[in-house]
């Protein structure tokens with residue numbers, strides 16, 4: 001079993017809870033309260049700014065030009081494709097770009113993004129990837145699952161979201177990160193693997209907290 005398959009198994013109960021979370025389920029059924037979605041969009045935009053910085057740090061830590069170019073490509077696609085989805089939703093939902101950028105991060109957004117940046121800065125490239133892999137991989141898994149629900153991809157509010165996260169291009173990011181982590185861990189010791197597992201689990205837990213925060217529209221209290 002590859003190391004990333006092992007991580008996926010270890011995190012399975014958290015990932016199943018993410019799949020079953022009402023925010024995710026109601027995107028699939030199209031019944032999610034639009035106010036919760038607006039709240040999510042604004043917080044997720046802030047989150048993605050910090051997530052983009054992690055890709056930039058990946059380019060800094062990359063061992064060769066090819067890896068550097070791929071990190072810079074994913075930095076570009078997050079800023080200009082994934083975040084374009086948020087800008088387009090914001091426009092449609094009556095949120096200005098200024099409002100998007102000036103939104104105050106909620107407690108979970110700040111903790112999750114600070115956690116990722118901190119692991120990415122202080123650790124090796126493997127630590128950086130372990131911190132962002134649940135983000136790329138769990139959204140691809142959720143997008144692909146929701147896409148199997150009849151009508152989910154055509155829903156007037158949530159269809160575009162499902163289309164983005166079920167796409168091949170989006171899944172490619174997770175697949176590439178998995179390959180990198182598997183090859184970087186081919187010769188690391190058990191202690192290092194335990195550290196990477198702890199990071200992967202923590203980011204998976206933050207993914208759950210992010211759905212919960214968005215569903216409850218909870219900021220700091």
Ligand SMILES: Cc1ncc(CN)c(N)n1
Pocket residue numbers: 044047048082134135136139207210
């Ligand atoms: C919180 C969160 N996690 C992951 C993703 C997918 N990049 C996202 N947009 N937001």
